[in-house]
Amino acid sequence: LNADLWDDVRKLSSCDLRTLAHQTWFSPEREFQYFTVGLLEREIFRMYEDDSSSTADLALKTLNFVKVFIEHPSSWWDTVDALSPNVVGVLVQKYPDELLPEMDKWNVSSCFWLSRTSIIYQLSYKKDTDADRLFRYCLKVADEQEFFIRKAIGWALRQYYRTDPKAVRSFVLKHKNKLSSLSVKEALKHDK
Structure with a gap:
């Protein structure tokens, strides 16, 4: 996507970023999921910057925000494989104490996309x-x-x-x- 679009995205509030991510991911056209992946890769640490919760709570909120996309029925290997190392992996590396217990849970999840993510993050x-x-x-x-x-x-x-x-x-x-x-x-x- 062009630089002008990303310049506009950078101006969005955290709430608007979350709304945009949801609207694009849940659009019927699959190509919008690729946009959501790019959005999360670029802006994941801004998703809750308007939230005054503790670091642990923010880390979990952010991971759970991404989890919704990974376990959604429209997910497929291409989007999961991008989100796993580029978003989940980045989050876990920044907040290991808060998020490694979640990876332990994802590893044995009945949702195989979550399990896959735990292996490849x-x-x-x-x-x-x-x-x-x-x-x-x-x-x-x-x-x-x-x-x-x-x-x-x-x-x-x-x-x-x-x-x-x-x-x-x-x-x-x-x-x-x-x-x-x-x-x-x-x-x-x-x-x-």
């Missing part, structure tokens, strides 16, 4: 990845039959492999019988 963390948490989350849902979960496990492990190939290789080999063949294949895609 650290994609861009590199050396800051909490490997123990990533591995734990992968194991908790390893028996899941849902393609998007199996693929997420492999993708998250493959991404972390770029930072610590030895740890990922060791984890995958140790748990090869628990992980799906798709997860193993994706995780070790770059293993020589």
